[in-house]
Every structure is written in structure tokens, then in C-alpha cells.
Amino acid sequence: MFVKQRTISVCQGTGCISGGAEQVYSFLDAGIDKLHLRDSVYLKRSGCHGFCQRGPLVTVEPEGIFYSKVTPEDVPAIFQSLLAEGKPVERLFYRDPATSRPIAHYRDIPFYSKQQRTVLRNCGNIDPERIDDYLATGGYQALHRALFEMPSERIIDEVKRSGLRGLGGAGFPTGQKWEACRQAAGAPKYVICNGDEGDPGAFQDRSVMEGDPHSVLEGMIIAAFAIGAQRGFVYVRAEYPLAVKRLKIAIAQAKERGFLGQDILGSGFGFDIEVFQGAGAFVCGESTALVLSIEGRRGMPKPLPRPRTTEVGLWGKPTLLNNVKTFANIPLVISRGSAWFASRGTGKSKGTAIFSLTGKIANSGLIEVPMGVKLREIIFDIGGGVPNGKAFKAVQTGGPSGGCLPATLLDMPVDFDSLVAAGSMMGSGGMVVMDEDTCMVDVARYFLDFTCRESCGQCIPCRVGTKQMFDILDDITRGQGRPEDIDLLLEFGEVVARTSLCGLGQSAPNPVLTTIRYFRDEYEAHIYKKRCPAGVCPELIAKVGAD
Amino acid sequence: MEEIGLTIDGLDIVAEKGNNILEVALKNNIYIPHLCYYPGLKPSGACRLCVVEVGGELMPSCLVPVVPRMVVTTNTPQVERARRAIVELLIADHHYDCRHCQASGHCELQRIMARLHISVKQMRPLRWARKEIPQDTSHPLFDYDPGRCVLCSICVKTCERVSSGTINFVGRGYGTKLGFFGDKSRCESCRGCVESCPVGALVPKSTLPPSTEPSVTTGL
Numbered sequence: 001m002f003v004k005q006r007t008i009s010v011c012q013g014t015g016c017i018s019g020g021a022e023q024v025y026s027f028l029d030a031g032i033d034k035l036h037l038r039d040s041v042y043l044k045r046s047g048c049h050g051f052c053q054r055g056p057l058v059t060v061e062p063e064g065i066f067y068s069k070v071t072p073e074d075v076p077a078i079f080q081s082l083l084a085e086g087k088p089v090e091r092l093f094y095r096d097p098a099t100s101r102p103i104a105h106y107r108d109i110p111f112y113s114k115q116q117r118t119v120l121r122n123c124g125n126i127d128p129e130r131i132d133d134y135l136a137t138g139g140y141q142a143l144h145r146a147l148f149e150m151p152s153e154r155i156i157d158e159v160k161r162s163g164l165r166g167l168g169g170a171g172f173p174t175g176q177k178w179e180a181c182r183q184a185a186g187a188p189k190y191v192i193c194n195g196d197e198g199d200p201g202a203f204q205d206r207s208v209m210e211g212d213p214h215s216v217l218e219g220m221i222i223a224a225f226a227i228g229a230q231r232g233f234v235y236v237r238a239e240y241p242l243a244v245k246r247l248k249i250a251i252a253q254a255k256e257r258g259f260l261g262q263d264i265l266g267s268g269f270g271f272d273i274e275v276f277q278g279a280g281a282f283v284c285g286e287s288t289a290l291v292l293s294i295e296g297r298r299g300m301p302k303p304l305p306r307p308r309t310t311e312v313g314l315w316g317k318p319t320l321l322n323n324v325k326t327f328a329n330i331p332l333v334i335s336r337g338s339a340w341f342a343s344r345g346t347g348k349s350k351g352t353a354i355f356s357l358t359g360k361i362a363n364s365g366l367i368e369v370p371m372g373v374k375l376r377e378i379i380f381d382i383g384g385g386v387p388n389g390k391a392f393k394a395v396q397t398g399g400p401s402g403g404c405l406p407a408t409l410l411d412m413p414v415d416f417d418s419l420v421a422a423g424s425m426m427g428s429g430g431m432v433v434m435d436e437d438t439c440m441v442d443v444a445r446y447f448l449d450f451t452c453r454e455s456c457g458q459c460i461p462c463r464v465g466t467k468q469m470f471d472i473l474d475d476i477t478r479g480q481g482r483p484e485d486i487d488l489l490l491e492f493g494e495v496v497a498r499t500s501l502c503g504l505g506q507s508a509p510n511p512v513l514t515t516i517r518y519f520r521d522e523y524e525a526h527i528y529k530k531r532c533p534a535g536v537c538p539e540l541i542a543k544v545g546a547d
Numbered sequence: 548m549e550e551i552g553l554t555i556d557g558l559d560i561v562a563e564k565g566n567n568i569l570e571v572a573l574k575n576n577i578y579i580p581h582l583c584y585y586p587g588l589k590p591s592g593a594c595r596l597c598v599v600e601v602g603g604e605l606m607p608s609c610l611v612p613v614v615p616r617m618v619v620t621t622n623t624p625q626v627e628r629a630r631r632a633i634v635e636l637l638i639a640d641h642h643y644d645c646r647h648c649q650a651s652g653h654c655e656l657q658r659i660m661a662r663l664h665i666s667v668k669q670m671r672p673l674r675w676a677r678k679e680i681p682q683d684t685s686h687p688l689f690d691y692d693p694g695r696c697v698l699c700s701i702c703v704k705t706c707e708r709v710s711s712g713t714i715n716f717v718g719r720g721y722g723t724k725l726g727f728f729g730d731k732s733r734c735e736s737c738r739g740c741v742e743s744c745p746v747g748a749l750v751p752k753s754t755l756p757p758s759t760e761p762s763v764t765t766g767l
Binding site for chain 1: 582591592593594595596598605606607610611628629632633636637639640671672673674677697698700715716718719720721722723
């Protein structure tokens, strides 16, 4: 059987695997043996392609054919398409929801064409378990450059000039953090990568760790060289077993090739990375709690005022802690330069933002867009809008501590500062879309339930305040709301935000405060008319039926 | 010892450098409510009741060291609003039954309520804790009522000074309480935790009444 040279990659992200991608892969693999195609077809596993809604995903290169929702039964058809006269399997193409027109190439699909995938450049293209794939895309060249062509001051200067801000949520200027850690007295120093992504509905850090682990490692090694650290940790939730596995493979391969360990690439600089598995406490994403957790103690944030982690961190030593995506950006900043990096985004937010787009949206998945893009473009152009003809109601950004933004704010640019001004935040990049069938009081109740369970429990406003707000919201959704409840929520929400010890408590009231700010009429309908306008709260629907 | 000058509530005060605002205020008879601060122990900044205003910002006074020419206000509307809200939250969550509480009369929470003129009757209509959390009577020396505990961590830190930690926080979020590690406990029976508890959460085990009480006492 004569076929042209092809590369078939099967997405092996967590989403596609749960949809049966492993089976698709093994059917393809068996088929290649049976048809003696080993010489012409290269089958590989890849990281997350991002278009999780349509998984399992299979791509055929060099044509760039994109097959979605592939099942093992489709495998024979895919082999037929590889024949000299074969045609791509049209029934597996993605169809434009508006026109039902099948689209063969992923570059033509709006979900991809409107994105700017730079951090995610390798996710979905390379086999995350093979270092050669990463090297073939220019991997570890930034490290080479940093080690041999740039003194550490210049690396930090380059990161500073790029305008890169921490992508874990707070948006602290990365270069400034590196400089502070470099200048901090004390040795040894540590580098920690924060992969404790605990927000409900967020999976962007996981996808980067699963799909392109080497880019994270490369960023960490460059950071370690710049600040003078010898030991690093990747803190990953134990709920991310695939990320843990792939990071461990990547670390072993990087060691084998001399990118990690003693005397990296013959430069004399040595650095080692370990994977540390967190036990799944949301609050351990906070820097001081994370550090305590690695030390083997109870993860409770330390109160301000206190020295920064860059000065007194892990085991009391200067520690650089950055998010997964921040580290994954570093090789780009070094190899393409700060000017290129800063050319994208807005005045104060440079580069790109990565979001996990979920909820009531046609194309859920992992996306990367330049900072400053409008919410409307993300939700309607890339996300394909709200499915089933329903109306858009709100979008929640920033995880459980973010706010819910209404349709009137759809033309707002997405960057660190605009989101905060609107009462929400960038967070680590969750984006949950809600349609007209979503009850905003119920949404606020859901997120408060989460924060009051995940609070560390040490400070009173957060531990008891979030519980109090949850109880009030719970009453409202059960038809037991009282007229004074909205004022109580506003008053106590503000006190919790102003007096809580750490960022968790300070931002926990956001979902309540923004839903009251933008959807007050729904609260009033629940409280005064004992009616849930969206028809979600069961007790209030039953009441209507009984009338 | 270096002395510095600062202002608290308009009063000029001379204080020892390195002390925190709360210590300095208390020493000068300026009351700042506090639950988790205990003289001689490292402040934890957890109760948030000792907030004061410095330069328009709310700060936990137990954690902020005094600096020369600092201007501290302990009674601005924003400070009082925050304190009142925190105390009300605490009361609504408290196993509120002073009559049967051993700490009644020397309870820090009662004292704070009196000082701030907060009474249960005039409180805002918050939701009261719905579930009664059972007492933990596993420890041979004392009983623990999680419903009365304010998680100030004073007992944890007191214990750490004596034997390396036989009391600590367990659980998370709203369900956080104290744990005593049962048989694994290295308790030295000093009762320091019970002594230092500001409320009635840790109380000595009540001595059992005799099962049969002699009705007549006879002398020989």
C-alpha cells in the first residue's frame, strides 16, 4: 500500500483521553502495523490541542487536516484517506455551527484562527513525552543563549523590559520579582513553579504541564540561572496525575541530555528540579501557604505585613515563585526578545493570556489570546457563542474569587487592570460562560460554598464570614430570603474583603458583590417575589407550581 | 533600648522600638480588642479584631511594629465598622450559651462585647450556626467544644513551648477545629492550653459525681 509521508497526532490531553483517545491511538497503531505503514506514517501522541469540546482530536500533517470526535470505528476511514487517491474523511470535519459548512483544516477554524498561540505553540504539536520533539521546535535554545550569551543581569533586564506580569492571577511584574530575589541576601535560593491550579473550571496550567512540560522546565532553569538558585520544585496538585507523570518524564530526559543537573551544557551552572505533589488544598496556591506545604506543614497563608517570599521563602531562604504559564513564557522572551514580547497586548498588560473557556459555550477549550482582546471576541468569535439558541447572560473570570460580568461589559478589554476595575480579576485564567438559564444567586452560592470549604480556617472574617454569606445565599435560593439580606451581604462582603488575612478571603466576596452589582433584580425577585427568574432554584419553582 | 515617639488616637506616646502597636497601646491604657494576641507568644494576626488605621489603611496592630512619628487611630468609623462586623460574625457562629459555659465571667469574647457595646439583641439579623458540633472529649485532661472555639491558636502556641505540638488545627475551611492526636499525643499534662484559652473552648474535665450519694453522714 503506497501512501505519502504523513504525521498523525492524537491528542492525549486529559479531556481527550476521557473521551477515548487512548483507544483511537491504539487502533491507529495496530492499523499501521497491519498495513505495513511504519515507514510512511509517523503516529504520535500530542498534548492538548485546546479544542476540548470536540475531542478526541486527530490531526494529519502536513496537510493540517483536523478530525474531531474521532472514535475507534473511524480509524479505517482515516487509513483510506491516506491512500494516494484518498480524500479526507469529511464526516469527521468540524462544522461551522452557523453555516454547517465542514472545515477541513484547523487553521481555517475560527476557534484557532482568532487565537495567538505562542505559549501554547507546542501544545498539540509535539509529543510531550519526547524531548526530541521539543528540541525540534527550537527547545532549550533560549537556555543555551541565556547561559552563554547573557549575564544574569541582562536576563533579568530582558524579562523586565518585556513587561511580562505574573500569570498566576496577581499580575506582579515578573522581572521585578526576579531582581528582588537575585538581590536578596541568603543562600541557597529556590525556584518554585506554582502548578496548584484549584479553581473550578480551570485547566490551563494543567494543559501546559501536560502538553509542553519542557517549556516550563526551560523557563525555570533560566530563572534559576538568573537569580542563582540550585534547587527547584514544581508544585502540582495530586489530582493531576498525567501532569505529574509527564513532568517526571521531562525532568529525567532533560537530565539525560544535560539540560538539568550538575554543570548544565558545560556551563558550570547546576540546577535540579523535583516534582512536589500537593494534597489538593485550594489555599496552597497562595505563595506562603504553598511554601509551608512543601516544608511539610499545614498550608496556611502568613499574614501581612511580612517579608516577601523572594526574601524569606522556602526554609527561610529567598525563593522565586512563579506560575506555570509565566515560566512557559520565559523561553519566548529570551529567544524572541523583549521588544517582540512587549509588542503584543496593552499598555500595562503585555503578551498573551491563556483561558480555559467553559460553561455554556459552543467551543469549550483552552485558548490563548493577546491581552486587551475584548470579551466579546473571546466568547463569540473563538468560543462560538452560547449554544442552543440561548442568550448570553454573564461570564465569570478569575475562578471562585472572580466576579460575574454582564453582557453590557462584553466590549471591555481583557487585561489585568480592566478586570479588577469591573469587580473581577484575571485570576489564573478560568472563564465560565453562563446563559439565560443560569441563576446568578445560585452561582454566587456555589462559589461561596467553595471558598468557605477551602478557606484555611485561621482568620475569622474568611472562615466565618464566607460561611455567613453562604448561609444567607442558601436561604435566598430556598425562598427564605429577607428584605435586609442584600444589605447584609454587601456590608459583610465588604468587611470580609477588607479585613481578611490573605488573598483568598479578600477576593472571596467578589462573586456575591458583582452579582448584586449587575444582577440585583434577580436577588430581589428571589427575596420579595419568592421567584427564581432563571428557573433554577427548586424550592422556588415548586412554589410557582403550587400557586 | 531605643525609644521612639508616635501618636495613638491623638496622644503622644513614647514606646520601645520593636514593639508592636497593640502592645504599645495596651501599655498606655488604650484598649484595642483582640482575641488571638497573648503576651509572650508570637502574634498570629488571625482574629483581625485588633485592626487599626494607619495612613488610611486597616492594619492588624499586633503585627505592625511601631515606627517613629507613626500616626495610629484606633476608633475611626471604618475600624469600628470592621470590628463590629467581625464580633457579630463570631457571635452568630458561637455556641452562645454563656449560662452553661465555664468561662463565663472571665471570657474574652464577653469582655469585647461589653467594651464595644454589642449585644445579641441589637445585633444585625445574621444567620446563627445551624449545626451543633459535638464536643471532643477524647483528651484525658480536658474537654473541647468546637462550637465555642474561636481558633485563636493561643493553645497551639502555648503547647508548642512545652512539648512539641500536641494540639493543632485539623480539617479545613469552616470545618477547621482543634485536634489532639489521641494515643500519639505527647501531652505533658501541663494544662497550659486550658489556662490560656480566652473563651470556654477548652475546659478541665468535670469530675464525676459519685454514683451513690450517702443520704446520711454518720460520724463514729
